């Protein structure tokens with residue numbers, strides 16, 4: 001038995017040259033479709049006999065080209081972020097900033113998927129004009145397009161307003177099969193933006209993704225690291241994944257790519273480009289929370305695992321929050 005992949009053009013010459021009599025033939029018909037069948041051949045009375053007893057099997061090629069969006073954030077070099085005591089807004093002097101380290105893993109994940117399956121990668125950041133720097137860094141790693149969501153009206157946004165603004169930006173940017181976020185940032189550190197974007201876009205989300213198990217044209221199966229357990233989840237596209245560090249080792253930006261992309265245009269999305277023109281949904285106006293104090297959390301190893309329908313779990317969570325006097 002020979003396993004091989006041949007186009008119709010070279011199949012016959014291969015069969016004549018080969019000294020084996022069985023093979024597994026795959027005929028590529030287009031980018032997405034192929035016929036696959038086991039076959040037997042031989043030479044009889046100077047004529048080549050080619051037989052297949054199996055019926056043709058038609059399959060869709062495993063994966064389509066992916067349209068991937070990666071959300072990246074510019075963060076201060078230092079993780080000591082202060083809070084303005086009057087406004088409750090995080091103080092960033094903006095002088096020394098870098099790409100949020102967790103977002104490097106998200107970019108690397110997108111690059112690996114693109115290298116394997118084809119497609120295109122767009123990176124998106126919400127921030128001041130200087131945040132363009134992290135988009136250029138992503139270009140030097142291999143991203144194809146960049147979007148900067150920037151407007152003074154978005155300043156002072158908390159997590160809710162940030163995720164809403166980003167989701168509005170995504171809606172005006174186009175359709176994406178897969179949205180990738182880092183697990184968390186090194187400044188705000190809430191790990192809430194990714195899941196909240198997925199809620200606003202009404203698409204499924206998996207957080208703490210530590211490995212891609214399988215990918216096909218309609219869905220992706222991933223490992224979710226739950227600290228004590230690993231859960232494997234399969235979700236349909238379009239979806240959002242918040243990836244953990246170590247999913248892949250991020251590559252270094254390439255000097256050649258940096259030079260090649262130094263003049264590449266970056267799409268800027270501001271308030272006027274968004275569908276929702278209600279200013280109360282953005283920036284400080286759209287932020288119901290205020291930072292009072294920043295401190296390292298206490299380590300609490302106590303965990304409860306619940307299972308059941310979404311309806312049952314929602315009720316259970318509601319009662320738990322009441323019991324803990326959070327609501």
Ligand SMILES: Cc1cc2nc3c(=O)[nH]c(=O)nc-3n(C[C@H](O)[C@H](O)[C@H](O)COP(=O)(O)OP(=O)(O)OC[C@H]3O[C@@H](n4cnc5c(N)ncnc54)[C@H](O)[C@@H]3O)c2cc1C
Nearest residue numbers: 071126156158159162181182184185188189190191192193
């Ligand atoms: C009351 C309040 C006021 C604030 N004021 C300001 C302010 O004036 N200026 C300011 O800069 N911040 C401000 N912040 C912080 C800001 O809300 C958070 O930085 C932002 O919501 C992101 O949250 P996070 O850093 O916890 O991200 P996480 O949820 O930890 O991030 C997870 C992932 O989401 C994606 N992501 C997060 N943020 C962005 C982004 N901006 N663009 C693209 N992708 C992103 C990344 O993939 C990231 O890895 C304020 C926060 C509060 C609560």
